Amino acid sequence: MMTDKLTVLVADDEPLAAERLQILIERMDGLELVGIAEDGDEAVAKANELKPDILLLDIAMPGLDGIEVARALGKQQDAPAVIFVTAFDQFAVAAFEVAAVDYVMKPVDQDRLVTAIDRAKAAIETRDEDLGELATGKEKSPWLEEFWASDLSGLVRIAARDIERVTAERDYMRLHVGQRSWLIHHSMTALEEGLDPSVFVRLHRSAMVRRDFIAGFSRNASGRWVARLADGTEQPVGRLYSEKVREIAAR
Template sequence: MDEPPLRVLIADDEPLAAERLQLLLARIQHVDLVGTASDGEAAVRLAEGLTPDVLLLDIAMPGMDGIDVARALAERRPSPAVVFVTAFDQFAVAAFEVAAVDYLMKPIEPARLQKALDRARIHLRHRGEEEALSAAPSAYLDEFWASDRTGLVRIASRDVDRVTAERDYMRLHVGARSWLIHHSMASLEDRLDPQLFVRLHRSAIVRRDFITGFSRNPSGRWIARLGDESEQPVGRLYADRVRSIAGR
């Protein structure tokens, strides 16, 4: 399926330069010109109102220059992919700092403009994929609700240092405090993010960055040293987790 046309906004204070860009864009497929601006302030207003995909932006403009425009629009969502179009090469470092997709020198060659627009499309596609992934709901537990004397308290999973089993309950340890919840160790192991937590014993799950080291006891069993200076024996069935964490 074809991708939708790129919506392009031109911002250039030189009428002839803006007109040349319009003529070049007219020869490129899958591009829609949505507007032109002759100064930086107008570029920001039009970008906010028209939400273009790409902004072809001159740098040396009176008042608000192109770098200022790019910085202002970077704070908006969605923000256009910025392609700088300029007669000066000394702004390249500043353009990099505001994450411009490309930097074109005037006079613009048609093939070079096409390449810049291709880069912008790839940039927008990757940004969309990243935003979709970040918005997707997590398959793992983000929080617990536990009872205390005042009612219920919310505990973020990432704040839990370790989980220990107590008969039919699990104890969540957060700093010097702890709470009992009604879960099984097996279900917690399945529902806690394995990138954050590791099971070290049939009755203990520990947050990975809470582990400060490992040692062996006289019988050769691994012992995990934890961030609160306590120790957690590693069950024989879980000894491979030590080698995995230590990269061995």
């Protein structure tokens, strides 16, 4: 359960990097540094002992690397929110797979760390809400509620309810939110099965659209249905999905 002060554990085998994080943490209100680990094995041991809310975790360390540490701790119900702090950008996908809340590049900027901590706070609040629902017998939604995608700042959380449409690009899916978009490594079939069908509808083998983002339908010169979207763009409806138009229009 999150309290007024969040406890933080730093795991980094570089003394100067660990000291830098310590200084930044001391400048931030509502945080308390409870320990520093110098390698992966010590990080797991101290996390188990100190039960920190947040773990600032390097990736390249002696013993267990950061990904292995996050994987080991992630099996626990009260696992800390993990923020990777690293000089290497090639581990972003692996960080997503172990449910890190953010991915911060060294040298760490104060404002960038504040953003990461805010994301950790949000993740902790969501975890606490989920645990509260389980305690009261309330079932968690079976549908995907969020995605994590990488960008220049690290990892970005994207709420499923904010996604306006999804388009396929080879082995990746592009999530469109307003004027921005992000690529994630999913299949269209997996997204169709994972997203709430009362909220999203598949209109083409390579496109899904949020139902309330559809402004209307029209036919093109070939007689095929085209969905008019709220942002003024159009999405062709695949021949195999034309029954979706009738389903939506019949409501």
